[in-house]
Amino acid sequence: MPLNKRPLIIGVTGSLSTGKTTVSRMLKELGAYVINADKIVHGLIGRKARAKIGGFVFDDKKSLDKLCGLIHPIVKKEISRKIKENKTKRLIVVDAPLLIESGFHKKCDYLIVVKSGLKKQLKRSENGLGLSRAESLKRIKLQMPLKEKTRLADFIIDNNGSLQQTRKQVEEVFKDIAAGGKGILPHVPGLTSGISKLPRRISIWKK
Secondary structure (H helix, E strand, O other), X not given: OOOOOOOEEEEXXXXXXXXXXXXXXXXXXXXXXXXXXXXXXXXXXXXXXXXHHHHHHOOOHHHHHHHHXXXXXXXXXXXXXXXXXXXXXXXXXXXXXXXOOOOHHHHOOEEEEEEOOHHHHHHHHHHHHOOOHHHHHHHHHHOOOHHHHHHHOOEEEEOOOOHHHHHXXXXXXXXXXXXXXXXXXXXXXXXXXXXXXXXXXXXXXXX
């Protein structure tokens, strides 16, 4: 039995339609428990209300900052509750688009940033979210630049290629984290090695 008193907390973030949720789903398939911040927000704000709010907050940064100031504390509290509720899990992934902006990345043991080229982002946001090019660019501009996020990352996953290529990177990261976690994660046969070990993030998560 592992002697760890709590699970490893892994934050997964990125920019609009870079594929963070795809990466989180792959981590779930490897044995992780995933907490999706967007789903928490959707539980707080109905679809019609989100559409109405989205119509003006992305035109005004002050309005967006005010909205985030109201929502972030509630979402962070709910994420913390879910983590404590699932404290027997070996690995918990927090999938959040504004993980860094909210400051919650400081409570993660590892931070994964998923990146993608702008053309891919625009195409995915159009197909998956129904956003126009102008709407997508507006939202991307209001977010923390992806380059700044990658500077804070323990692992960077390039989601410009195929799903198979992304999955291989996820498996590499998973294996590397498992090694850093002293074997507390499920053993997954067939994973290949290759990612160099990065210095482990200092977690401020209270045990």
